[in-house]
Amino acid sequence: MNNLSQIxxxxxxxxxxxxxxxxxxxxVFGVMRVINFxxxxxxxxxxxxxxxxxxxxxxxxILSIPLTILLVGPIGWLVQKYLVARVMHSNHLNQILLxxxxxxxxxxxxxxxxxxxxxSAPVSYGSSSVTLGPVTVGVARLIAFGLGIxxxxxxxxxxxxxxxxxxxxxxxQNDVSARLMGINVEQIxxxxxxxxxxxxxxxxxxxxxxxxxxxxxxxQFIVKDFAIVVLGGLxxxxxxxxxxxxxxxxxxxxxxxxxxxxxxxxxxxFVAIIVTLLIRPKGLFGVE
Amino acid sequence: MALLRRYAGLIIxxxxxxxxxxxxxxxxxxxxxxxxxxxxxxxxxxxxxxxGQLSLGHAAFYGLGAYTAALLTSKLGxxxxxxxxxxxxxxxxxxxxxxxxxxxxxxxxxxxxTLAFAEALRVATINLPSITNGAVGVTVNALxxxxxxxxxxxxxAIAFLIALGTQWIFQSPLHFAFTAIRENQEAAAMLGxxxxxxxxxxxxxxxxxxxxxxxxxxxxxxYIVPDNVFGMHISVTAQVYALFGGLYTVMGPVVGAGVLExxxxxxxxxxxxxxxxxxxxxxxATIVFFPGGIVxxxxxxxxxxxxxxAHVKTTExx
Amino acid sequence: MLFxxxxxxxxxxxxxxxxxxxxxxxxxxxxxxGPNGAGKSTLLRAVSGLVRTEGRxxxxxxxxxxxxxxxxVDLGLAHVPEGRGLFPYLTVRENLELGSHVPRARPFRAKxxxxxxxxxxxxxxxxxxxxHTLSGGEQxxxxxxxxxxxxxxxxxxxxxxxxxxxKMVSVLFNVIEEIRREGVTVLLVEQNVHRALMASxxxxxxxxxxxVLSGSGSELLQSPQLQEAFLGLAQDEMR
Ligand SMILES: Nc1ncnc2c1ncn2[C@@H]1O[C@H](COP(=O)(O)OP(=O)(O)O)[C@@H](O)[C@H]1O
Ligand SMILES: [Mg+2]
Numbered sequence: 001m002n003n004l005s006q007i008x009x010x011x012x013x014x015x016x017x018x019x020x021x022x023x024x025x026x027x028v029f030g031v032m033r034v035i036n037f038x039x040x041x042x043x044x045x046x047x048x049x050x051x052x053x054x055x056x057x058x059x060x061x062i063l064s065i066p067l068t069i070l071l072v073g074p075i076g077w078l079v080q081k082y083l084v085a086r087v088m089h090s091n092h093l094n095q096i097l098l099x100x101x102x103x104x105x106x107x108x109x110x111x112x113x114x115x116x117x118x119x120s121a122p123v124s125y126g127s128s129s130v131t132l133g134p135v136t137v138g139v140a141r142l143i144a145f146g147l148g149i150x151x152x153x154x155x156x157x158x159x160x161x162x163x164x165x166x167x168x169x170x171x172x173q174n175d176v177s178a179r180l181m182g183i184n185v186e187q188i189x190x191x192x193x194x195x196x197x198x199x200x201x202x203x204x205x206x207x208x209x210x211x212x213x214x215x216x217x218x219x220q221f222i223v224k225d226f227a228i229v230v231l232g233g234l235x236x237x238x239x240x241x242x243x244x245x246x247x248x249x250x251x252x253x254x255x256x257x258x259x260x261x262x263x264x265x266x267x268x269x270f271v272a273i274i275v276t277l278l279i280r281p282k283g284l285f286g287v288e
Numbered sequence: 289m290a291l292l293r294r295y296a297g298l299i300i301x302x303x304x305x306x307x308x309x310x311x312x313x314x315x316x317x318x319x320x321x322x323x324x325x326x327x328x329x330x331x332x333x334x335x336x337x338x339x340g341q342l343s344l345g346h347a348a349f350y351g352l353g354a355y356t357a358a359l360l361t362s363k364l365g366x367x368x369x370x371x372x373x374x375x376x377x378x379x380x381x382x383x384x385x386x387x388x389x390x391x392x393x394x395x396x397x398x399x400x401x402t403l404a405f406a407e408a409l410r411v412a413t414i415n416l417p418s419i420t421n422g423a424v425g426v427t428v429n430a431l432x433x434x435x436x437x438x439x440x441x442x443x444x445a446i447a448f449l450i451a452l453g454t455q456w457i458f459q460s461p462l463h464f465a466f467t468a469i470r471e472n473q474e475a476a477a478m479l480g481x482x483x484x485x486x487x488x489x490x491x492x493x494x495x496x497x498x499x500x501x502x503x504x505x506x507x508x509x510x511y512i513v514p515d516n517v518f519g520m521h522i523s524v525t526a527q528v529y530a531l532f533g534g535l536y537t538v539m540g541p542v543v544g545a546g547v548l549e550x551x552x553x554x555x556x557x558x559x560x561x562x563x564x565x566x567x568x569x570x571x572x573a574t575i576v577f578f579p580g581g582i583v584x585x586x587x588x589x590x591x592x593x594x595x596x597x598a599h600v601k602t603t604e605x606x
Numbered sequence: 607m608l609f610x611x612x613x614x615x616x617x618x619x620x621x622x623x624x625x626x627x628x629x630x631x632x633x634x635x636x637x638x639x640g641p642n643g644a645g646k647s648t649l650l651r652a653v654s655g656l657v658r659t660e661g662r663x664x665x666x667x668x669x670x671x672x673x674x675x676x677x678x679v680d681l682g683l684a685h686v687p688e689g690r691g692l693f694p695y696l697t698v699r700e701n702l703e704l705g706s707h708v709p710r711a712r713p714f715r716a717k718x719x720x721x722x723x724x725x726x727x728x729x730x731x732x733x734x735x736x737x738h739t740l741s742g743g744e745q746x747x748x749x750x751x752x753x754x755x756x757x758x759x760x761x762x763x764x765x766x767x768x769x770x771x772x773k774m775v776s777v778l779f780n781v782i783e784e785i786r787r788e789g790v791t792v793l794l795v796e797q798n799v800h801r802a803l804m805a806s807x808x809x810x811x812x813x814x815x816x817x818v819l820s821g822s823g824s825e826l827l828q829s830p831q832l833q834e835a836f837l838g839l840a841q842d843e844m845r
Pocket of ligand 2: 643646647648688765
């Protein structure tokens with residue numbers, strides 16, 4: 001039952017979902033040098049969007065992903081345009097406290113609007129599973145993993161192969177020079193923030209299928225996201241994917257092997273952060 | 289005169305704090321305690337921030353203070369007035385550990401690490417029921433059998449101690465060292481300022497203050513659970529008081545706590561549950577619209593008026 | 607082509623330029639010299655819309671002060687900044703491609719890249735290398751090449767010879783000459799006073815944020831005031 005390969009696969013599957021959200025966080029940091037404490041709240045909003053689209057209109061959370069992005073993306077746009085943009089040239093303290101403030105506003109607004117109940121979208125394939133050799137995996141988790149890794153790969157291709165990707169990387173590396181190339185840097189920041197929020201929202205949609213959504217779910221995820229981006233090196237997209245898979249696997253192991261281990265997730269994140277920063281502050285994988 | 293002016297904030301604080309109970313009923317005393325806890329929390333966080341170290345995990349120190357004190361009393365029968373300072377010391381000790389680990393970290397990494405630290409302690413407390421009673425929490429008897437005025441004076445003493453400590457730092461060479469580290473760490477090191485020593489000192493003092501407030505808390509409410517004392521809301525409110533009142537000032541956190549807690553109490557009667565929402569709005573609005581906070585903005589106004597007056601004088605004498 | 611009058615520039619409260627007047631004529635090389643901290647780079651940044659300014663900056667009759675930084679390139683003006691400002695973790699080719707990001711230049715990307723590789727054959731060999739792994743001279747070539755990728759009417763160069771070996775400096779000035787022959791107007795800031803003035807039709811000297819001398823390159827070379835101001839530098843160069 002609890003064989004090694006099963007534990008490994010469970011961890012990798014959940015890591016695929018973590019990857020999406022972590023990429024969003026690392027992208028904003030890489031391009032804008034802002035660590036976005038409100039990132040988790042876009043995941044939470046995405047989760048609620050897909051939950052309500054499912055319960056009110058019966059649209060499958062996977063199919064409603066474009067709609068979820070359409071609902072959450074504009075919120076990201078507003079937040080960047082009217083709030084975060086104002087502290088782009090400010091110090092870290094102001095940037096962190098501002099995004100933290102936004103996070104608190106969104107969390108508590110959600111608490112008032114949606115109550116503190118844990119909800120999830122009970123899709124028809126929620127309890128079906130497939131067995132491949134020694135491992136059994138839930139169909140929903142498999143789909144979520146596929147989407148997570150697929151979208152991550154797509155984003156990576158866009159970043160490395162297209163003009164807009166080049167532009168994003170240019171702004172990340174030298175924003176003044178980017179301006180001298182005729183790049184509208186503020187617009188790139190907006191784009192980055194909206195893409196990042198959308199990735200988190202997709203992650204939230206997947207969460208509504210395979211786990212639960214509640215007003216504080218974003219906070220739970222951001223602690224994991226921090227661990228992941230520190231593992232992978234802040235600002236690195238491939239690093240974030242590897243970090244996410246690694247964290248998923250470690251959580252899966254601890255959750256299975258340690259008695260009551262499932263409750264220790266945030267503890268694992270903390271250990272991952274400390275250990276990484278102590279031994280390799282630039283991240284374990286050393287990719288740019 | 290200059291001396292009086294320097295201490296004016298502190299003296300007003302002490303007088304108001306001492307006189308208040310004579311005019312207050314139990315309900316007002318309760319508000320008073322809430323404000324004092326908030327002020328002490330904000331002032332403690334501000335102490336660390338003076339060195340440019342941004343902690344998002346002060347709940348860790350608060351929770352450690354609370355759990356240490358509550359467990360000492362409930363398991364060993366330690367008297368509260370002894371258990372509270374021990375709570376402060378345990379918090380301070382833990383801060384030296386986390387402080388030395390994060391010593392070389394840049395701002396964002398420190399923020400992330402401290403936040404994760406508080407979360408790790410929260411889950412540890414939940415998951416180690418044999419020591420902590422887990423999610424069930426710890427129950428203790430109220431301070432002075434629930435006599436509100438007694439609790440008020442204990443908390444007042446803690447808050448005053450922290451404010452006094454801050455004032456002392458502002459007048460000692462520490463202030464120069466802290467400010468230098470905050471403004472430019474490399475330059476400070478070149479001036480011969482021992483970064484390790486001062487950063488850890490700030491961590492220790494800040495955590496000690498926070499641990500005292502946390503230590504006081506269980507005896508005031510008689511019951512603590514992990515989510516309550518290790519929760520993110522503790523870290524956030526500490527920042528909001530300091531920031532709203534005025535970062536890097538002595539009285540800012542006190543003023544911020546007073547204004548916000550009174551407002552909060554008023555709001556509580558109209559908007560159930562909305563207090564954190566309001567704090568979020570205050571945080572965002574302060575950063576975007578008046579980064580100096582109340583005290584900072586007042587100081588700026590004052591300076592402008594002085595400058596204007598000086599200007600008028602010189603033109604008159606011409 | 608570029609007309610600057612009564613230009614003041616500010617970094618926050620700090621004023622770095624105090625009423626500077628400069629004219630750059632089409633088809634010429636114009637140089638600006640002056641001691642460190644005089645405000646030369648600030649002047650160039652003002653043209654590119656990177657600092658807060660007062661006064662007049664007109665490019666082909668258009669008021670540049672009303673145009674946001676990212677639209678200025680599209681008017682046909684390329685600025686190669688001090689310290690090169692490369693994108694260190696992009697390849698040479700990607701750096702060059704970004705030089706033709708603006709709509710005006712995008713359709714001619716392939717053609718302009720051919721031109722740049724013709725001017726700097728070395729870069730073709732290094733095409734796939736990350737910019738930060740190149741030598742100083744090669745990095746400067748990438749920076750200039752990236753500027754040329756938009757096929758600008760006016761090319762602005764801020765201390766391109768800094769940190770280069772003497773042989774590379776000669777290559778650089780040959781390239782500037784060649785670029786000018788191909789019809790690109792050049793505005794050059796240099797600390798290599800002698801060489802800069804030799805290569806320029808007109809030149810300006812600024813000090814402490816204000817203009818102190820102007821004239822043709824050869825006039826200034828003869829000017830006793832300039833000799834005095836840059837005695838040390840000039841002598842180094844004369845050797
Ligand atoms: N980003 C900046 N912020 C504040 N002051 C600056 C900045 N850049 C340059 N300065 C100041 O403006 C003045 C002119 O600098 P600059 O234009 O770089 O001189 P130059 O290029 O002639 O050496 C100097 O006094 C310099 O200290
Ligand atoms: Mg310069």
